[in-house]
Every structure is written in structure tokens, then in C-alpha cells.
Amino acid sequence: xxxxxxxxxxxxxxxxxxxxxxxxxxxxxxxxxxxxxxxxxxxxxxxxxxxxxxxxxxxxxxxxxxxxxxxxxxxxxxxxxxxxxxxxxxxxxxxxxxxxxxxxxxxxxxxxxxxxxxxxxxxxxxxxxxxxxxxxxxxxxxxxxxxxxxxxxxxxxxxxxxxxxxxxxxxxxxxxxxxxxxxxxxxxxxxxxxxxxxxxxxxxxxxxxxxxxxxxxxxxxxxxxxxxxxxxxxxxxxxxxxxxxxxxxxxxxxxxxxxxxxxxxxxxxxxxxxxxxxxxxxxxxxxxxxxxxxxxxxxxxxxxxxxxxxxxxxxxx
Amino acid sequence: xxxxxxxxxxxxxxxxxxxxxxxxxxxxxxxxxxxxxxxxxxxxxxxxxxxxxxxxxxxxxxxxxxxxxxxxxxxxxxxxxxxxxxxxxxxxxxxxxxxxxxxxxxxxxxxxxxxxxxxxxxxxxxxxxxxxxxxxxxxxxxxxxxxxxxxxxxxxxxxxxxxxxxxxxxxxxxxxxx
Numbered sequence: 001x002x003x004x005x006x007x008x009x010x011x012x013x014x015x016x017x018x019x020x021x022x023x024x025x026x027x028x029x030x031x032x033x034x035x036x037x038x039x040x041x042x043x044x045x046x047x048x049x050x051x052x053x054x055x056x057x058x059x060x061x062x063x064x065x066x067x068x069x070x071x072x073x074x075x076x077x078x079x080x081x082x083x084x085x086x087x088x089x090x091x092x093x094x095x096x097x098x099x100x101x102x103x104x105x106x107x108x109x110x111x112x113x114x115x116x117x118x119x120x121x122x123x124x125x126x127x128x129x130x131x132x133x134x135x136x137x138x139x140x141x142x143x144x145x146x147x148x149x150x151x152x153x154x155x156x157x158x159x160x161x162x163x164x165x166x167x168x169x170x171x172x173x174x175x176x177x178x179x180x181x182x183x184x185x186x187x188x189x190x191x192x193x194x195x196x197x198x199x200x201x202x203x204x205x206x207x208x209x210x211x212x213x214x215x216x217x218x219x220x221x222x223x224x225x226x227x228x229x230x231x232x233x234x235x236x237x238x239x240x241x242x243x244x245x246x247x248x249x250x251x252x253x254x255x256x257x258x259x260x261x262x263x264x265x266x267x268x269x270x271x272x273x274x275x276x277x278x279x280x281x282x283x284x285x286x287x288x289x290x291x292x293x294x295x296x297x298x299x300x301x302x303x304x305x306x307x308x309x310x311x312x313x314x315x316x317x
Numbered sequence: 318x319x320x321x322x323x324x325x326x327x328x329x330x331x332x333x334x335x336x337x338x339x340x341x342x343x344x345x346x347x348x349x350x351x352x353x354x355x356x357x358x359x360x361x362x363x364x365x366x367x368x369x370x371x372x373x374x375x376x377x378x379x380x381x382x383x384x385x386x387x388x389x390x391x392x393x394x395x396x397x398x399x400x401x402x403x404x405x406x407x408x409x410x411x412x413x414x415x416x417x418x419x420x421x422x423x424x425x426x427x428x429x430x431x432x433x434x435x436x437x438x439x440x441x442x443x444x445x446x447x448x449x450x451x452x453x454x455x456x457x458x459x460x461x462x463x464x465x466x467x468x469x470x471x472x473x474x475x476x477x478x479x480x481x482x483x484x485x486x487x488x489x490x491x492x493x494x495x
Contacts, residue, residue: 033345056342075342117462221407241407241419241434263436264454282343283436283454306345 025271026084026315028069029280029287030057033306037071039087040287042271042278042314045301049087053080058100060267060313063108063126069315070111074098079113079124084315093124101154101183101310105146112151114141121153121164133169137162145184145193147208152193154181161195161206173211178202183310185226185235190250196223196237203237203246205253215253219246224266225310231274232292238265238279245279245295259295262286267309272316280309343432344470346477347452350485354492356447360414360439363449363488366393366406372488375480387411392421400424407434414439428480429458430473449485453477 025042035054040047055076062069062084069082070093077098081091097117104111110132113122119140123132139155141162146152150172151164159179165172178197181204185194192214193206203223205215220242227236228250235248243265247257263283270277276298277290285307289299352359362368367386369379375397384391387409395402403422409415419434433455442448455477459468466472 032342263452283345283452 024317026317027269027278027287027309028060028062028071028082028084028313028315029303029307029309030060030071030267030313031285031304031307032056032058032282034285034304036304037069037082038303038307039084040301040303042289043299045287045289045299050304051082051087051089053089055098058308058310059102060309060311061102061104061111062312062315063104064316065108067315068108069313070102070104072099072102072113074100074116077117079111091129095122096120101141101143103144103146103311112144112146112153114144114153116140116142121151121162123151123169135164135169135171137171142182143184143196145186147186147193148188148191150208152184152186152208154184154195156180156182156198159197161193163208163211175206175211176213177204177206178216183223183225183237185228187228187235187250189230194226194228194235196226198222198224198240201239203235203248217248217253217255219248219255220244220258225268227268227270227277229270229274229292234292236268236270236277236292238268240264240266240282243281243283245277245290247295257295259290261288261290262300267307267311267313269309269312269314271314278314280307280313282306282308342470343454343456344474344477345452345454346474346481347450348478348481348485349448349450350489351442351446351448352489352492353446354495355445356414356439356441358495359447359449359488359492360411362492363437363439364409364411364414364416366391366409366416366418369393369395372491373480373484374487375483397427400427402427425458425468429468429476430455431458431460432456433477449488451481451485453481 027040027042029038037051037053039049055073057073059072067084071080077095079093083090097115099113099115101114111124121135125132139158142154142156144153153162160174162171163173177195179199181195182198183196191208195204203217204213207214219237220239222241223237224240225238233250235250237246245259249256261279262281265279265281267280277292279288285305367381370376378396382394391406405421407417416437436452438450457470457473
């Protein structure tokens with residue numbers, strides 16, 4: 001075992017000298033209608049592996065450190081765990097209802113599961129493989145994001161965000177957002193939470209220290225998912241019914257650009273250096289790589305039917 | 318069955334936000350048909366927003382009630398039986414022959430769907446031939462859990478698939494008969 005390990009380490013070192021050529025991120029794409037997860041070379045789009053995953057798979061959350069991907073399968077009432085090194089399914093988390101949005105904390109040790117059917121947020125201990133707590137919510141929970149000492153959950157049908165204290169696992173407060181918030185993104189360096197408000201077509205900016213909304217920015221129709229870049233100083237939002245990504249200046253909190261995508265864009269992730277965006281397009285079942293500054297299409301590749309990839313779906317090797 | 322429909326409609330009236338609510342899975346139907354006519358001839362009919370009653374059998378009347386025909390934001394009133402639905406153009410590209418629109422005032426008794434949007438495209442397919450593709454994205458007619466069978470995912474998919482097949486078959490017949 002140790003001899004094999006040593007050999008692998010040596011060849012890994014040599015490969016790294018040609019890092020940009022030999023290694024690339026892996027895009028983990030959930031294909032809702034096909035009932036599969038496809039793993040792609042994020043640079044070329046080459047299909048690396050297709051895994052059968054029925055139950056209308058949607059959400060992805062990646063544990064960079066351990067090389068794992070968590071996949072939500074709402075209509076099976078499961079979250080499945082994939083090993084991204086072996087590219088095999090290694091486990092399932094059985095839920096009471098079924099989840100769409102899931103998110104790991106930065107340590108990878110706790111998975112927040114937004115159980116839409118059970119109207120509750122669950123916290124799962126990924127090391128001990130047990131549920132830590134269940135927090136009942138007023139409305140069917142949608143997107144979820146970890147902050148600093150707090151966890152945020154979109155209570156979609158209540159047009160509000162529930163702020164959960166992660167020491168005592170209780171709802172601390174509720175903050176009004178726009179109409180039908182779905183995707184959330186926490187901006188750590190600014191202590192802000194951004195919500196994609198599907199029905200009002202806005203992004204609400206919440207100051208997480210003051211616990212209130214400080215801005216509402218009009219974007220295109222049906223915004224769903226958000227990615228935030230400190231390198232670019234931009235907030236990117238996919239607009240499902242417009243086939244665009246809205247680009248917001250995160251300092252001025254103003255819309256500054258719009259990028260074209262394929263049909264029904266949903267999941268959005270940034271490359272490691274934040275110079276590129278990847279967008280999954282449910283309508284055309286494609287994934288696009290866009291230049292994060294110009295919006296230029298660099299690569300477009302086919303995934304399986306109904307590709308969504310809601311969450312952080314890029315795995316850096 | 319009628320009782321549960323009535324409950325669904327009443328719930329929609331009492332709590333307006335629920336009428337916009339939906340289950341977790343958006344559905345997709347995409348149907349294509351080859352037509353023995355040049356793309357421009359097909360687009361002249363299928364891409365004319367006001368002309369739906371000329372090729373979609375269940376529709377007895379279609380007329381523009383707001384905005385200008387074939388421009389973004391135009392609204393058409395679509396009569397099916399004694400019900401009038403409304404649809405709005407999201408975008409229209411005459412050069413690429415792509416029409417994107419959505420139902421803005423629907424009726425689950427006519428089409429058991431919610432949040433329905435559609436893309437209709439015409440493309441050339443060789444000498445004197447073209448292909449029409451009609452794609453719909455929608456949620457089921459009943460927005461919450463445990464839908465009655467006539468308003469569940471399968472019913473929505475079946476209804477839209479049936480409508481698209483019927484419509485494209487008739488579009489082909491209308492155009493090829495000209």
C-alpha cells in the first residue's frame with residue numbers, strides 16, 4: 001500500500017509541472033430528466049463518467065478536501081454521496097421527505113439539507129453519519145447557504161429568509177426578501193447574503209450583521225442561482241426564463257452587464273481562479289464555459305437531459 | 318375528483334402566492350416534425366403569434382389583445398371551448414425563426430400545467446424541407462404535494478405531448494395542403 005502511494009505521489013508531482021495542460025476541474029452535473037449524474041472535464045467538456053441517479057437529481061455540493069460530491073435526489077428522498085476519485089457512488093443519506101437544495105459547510109463536516117416535502121431543515125454530520133438536528137420551518141424551504149455563525153434558508157412561499165443560529169440550531173430571525181427566493185449565496189468578505197427572487201425578478205442584498213435587506217436589484221426574468229467572485233468583484237445570477245446571466249458589481253450593487261446563455265440556465269459555478277463561469281442549461285441540456293469578464297463563450301458541451309447542477313459543482317483536482 | 322379540483326382552485330384564490338407555487342420538478346416536452354415546405358413558409362404561419370387558430374385544432378380563436386403582433390410583450394387571447402387563455406411573447410427572432418412565449422393566464426381544466434413557457438423554432442432541413450421543433454417547460458397543474466391524478470406530473474406531460482403532436486400534425490397538413 002505505502003509503496004503504491006509513494007509511486008503515485010512521485011508521478012503526481014511530475015504531472016503538476018504541467019498542471020494547466022494535464023489537470024482540469026471536473027464538472028459534476030445533475031441531469032434531472034435523464035436521471036443521471038455526468039462527470040465532465042470542465043475545460044474540454046469530455047464526458048468522464050455517467051452514473052445512474054434517478055429521482056430527478058438536482059443539487060450538488062462538493063467536499064474539495066475529501067473529494068466527495070453530495071447529490072440531492074428529491075423524488076427518491078435521498079442524498080447520494082459520490083467519490084470523485086474513484087467516480088463511484090459510495091453511500092446514501094435517507095431523508096424523511098426529499099431535498100432540492102443542499103450545502104456543505106466549509107469544513108465538509110456538516111451538510112445542510114433543505115427538505116422541501118418535510119418543510120424542515122436538517123443538519124447531517126458527514127463524519128459520524130448521523131443527523132444532528134431537524135429545524136421545522138414555516139414554509140417549504142428552498143436554497144440554503146452557510147454564513148459566519150449562522151445558516152440561511154430561503155422560505156420560498158413566505159418571501160423571506162430564515163436565519164438559523166448554528167450554536168443552538170434555532171431560528172433566530174426572519175428577514176423579508178423579494179418574491180419566492182430560491183438560490184442563496186453568502187458573501188463572506190462583505191458579510192452579505194444575496195437571494196435570487198424568482199417571481200419578482202430581483203436579487204435582494206441582505207446585510208447579515210444588521211439582519212436586514214439593504215438593496216434590491218432588478219435582474220432578468222426568473223433568477224435562480226447565484227455565484228459571487230471577490231476576484232472579479234461581481235455577483236452572477238442565472239435568469240431561467242431570459243436565457244441570460246445578470247452581472248452585478250458587488251461594490252456598487254448595480255447591474256453592469258448581461259451574458260447570453262443557452263435555454264433555461266440554472267446552476268452556476270466559478271472556476272478556481274474565478275476567471276471563468278460554468279453554467280448548466282436545463283432547457284438545452286448543455287453546460288457553457290463563459291469568460292467571467294466578457295461573457296464570451298469559451299466552450300459549450302452536452303450533458304444529459306435536463307441538466308441543472310444547483311450548487312457548487314466544480315471539483316478541483 | 319371535482320371536489321379536489323374545486324379545493325385546488327379555492328386554495329389558489331385565498332392564498333395568491335400558492336397559485337404561483339409549484340412542486341420541485343419542472344417538466345419538459347419537446348416534439349419535432351419535418352414539413353415538406355421551405356422554412357420561411359412554415360415560419361410565416363407558425364411564427365405568426367396571432368395565427369394560432371389557423372393551425373392548432375383545439376383553438377377556435379386567437380387574437381392580439383395587447384401590444385403589437387410579433388413583438389416582445391404582445392399578448393394573445395386564445396379561445397378553447399368557452400375558456401379564454403392568455404399568452405405573451407417573451408422574445409421573437411425572425412432571422413433565426415425562434416419564438417419564445419409563455420402562458421400568462423392559464424386554466425388547469427384546459428391544460429393541466431402551471432408556469433408554462435414554450436420555445437417554437439423552425440429550421441431549414443434540405444431542399445424544400447424544414448423542421449419545426451416545439452418545446453414546453455412547465456410544472457404540473459396541482460402545485461403542492463399529493464396531487465390528484467388529473468393534475469399530477471404524468472397528466473401534465475401527457476396533455477402537453479398530446480397537444481404538441483396534434484398541433485404539429487395539423488400544421489404540417491395545413492402547410493403542405495397550401
